[in-house]
Amino acid sequence: MSAPPSPTESQVLRANAAFYTAFTRGDHDAMDALWAARATVTCLHPGASLLRGRETVLAAWRAIMTGPLPFEMRCHGAEVQLYGDVAVVTCYEGNGEQPAHLAATNVFVLEDGTWRMAHHQAGPLSRPFQPRPSSALN
Amino acid sequence: MSAPPSPTESQVLRANAAFYTAFTRGDHDAMDALWAARATVTCLHPGASLLRGRETVLAAWRAIMTGPLPFEMRCHGAEVQLYGDVAVVTCYEGNGEQPAHLAATNVFVLEDGTWRMAHHQAGPLSRPFQPRPSSALN
Numbered sequence: 001m002s003a004p005p006s007p008t009e010s011q012v013l014r015a016n017a018a019f020y021t022a023f024t025r026g027d028h029d030a031m032d033a034l035w036a037a038r039a040t041v042t043c044l045h046p047g048a049s050l051l052r053g054r055e056t057v058l059a060a061w062r063a064i065m066t067g068p069l070p071f072e073m074r075c076h077g078a079e080v081q082l083y084g085d086v087a088v089v090t091c092y093e094g095n096g097e098q099p100a101h102l103a104a105t106n107v108f109v110l111e112d113g114t115w116r117m118a119h120h121q122a123g124p125l126s127r128p129f130q131p132r133p134s135s136a137l138n
Numbered sequence: 139m140s141a142p143p144s145p146t147e148s149q150v151l152r153a154n155a156a157f158y159t160a161f162t163r164g165d166h167d168a169m170d171a172l173w174a175a176r177a178t179v180t181c182l183h184p185g186a187s188l189l190r191g192r193e194t195v196l197a198a199w200r201a202i203m204t205g206p207l208p209f210e211m212r213c214h215g216a217e218v219q220l221y222g223d224v225a226v227v228t229c230y231e232g233n234g235e236q237p238a239h240l241a242a243t244n245v246f247v248l249e250d251g252t253w254r255m256a257h258h259q260a261g262p263l264s265r266p267f268q269p270r271p272s273s274a275l276n
Contacts, residue, residue, distance in 0.1 A: 039219070042228055044241045044243065044261070046264075047261075047264030047265075081180060083177055083247050083256060084224065086221045086222065088245055088256070090180055092187070103182045103186075103259070103261070105243050105259045107245065118219070118221065118226070119219070119226050121241070122261070123182070123260070123261020123262065125186070125187065126184075127185075
């Protein structure tokens with residue numbers, strides 16, 4: 001088992017959870033607020049080429065979240081590595097109660113005391129991730 | 139077109155290029171040297187679940203590089219975002235002259251004045267990436 005998260009790690013994990021909550025709710029304002037305001041942001045959606053810049057990245061999220069398919073994006077097994085004012089979260093993403101089918105890297109930067117997302121990559125898992133009970137609610 | 143890389147960005151891009159050179163040559167010592175020594179390292183290979191810790195990550199690279207298939211891993215279109223002493227490189231990975239078939243995130247941290255890899259994720263592209271001539275040699 002990993003050690004319990006430190007206060008700073010917990011802050012990052014809350015920011016990471018807020019990302020999946022915003023996605024699931026289709027809440028574009030929340031999604032907008034959680035991406036970095038000054039740092040350059042980038043995004044690699046599954047299968048897709050790089051999106052760079054706040055306007056481009058947020059427009060893509062808006063398009064995804066306003067699409068025809070409701071999609072409850074759950075995050076499982078989130079782990080955070082802290083590198084000073086930058087944090088890298090790895091986790092698995094799944095639709096609702098389905099086993100997670102994507103692995104993700106979420107990079108956060110500290111801006112004005114708040115951890116904000118600077119980069120996201122998600123890609124498919126060969127085998128769905130079955131969370132252990134202890135990591136299911138990260 | 140993007141601005142030319144700064145001296146620091148160029149250092150990061152050289153570290154990123156060294157990763158692909160080590161892979162292509164099957165040079166485990168070089169691969170070992172370019173991963174962070176103190177920062178916790180993590181790795182998400184295509185389709186696979188998370189590897190955490192230097193020993194685990196390097197053992198997986200050794201297994202991949204000593205496998206039966208020679209694999210010339212080329213990096214295309216590398217872009218770097220600097221967040222202080224942490225850098226995030228995004229690029230596309232392809233086998234030799236084939237169009238790139240993976241998108242990658244490579245996170246580097248500055249350790250003792252050297253940019254070292256702390257995290258790698260690669261995942262498949264839906265459509266192969268065709269590099270423009272100006273970005274083919276990144």
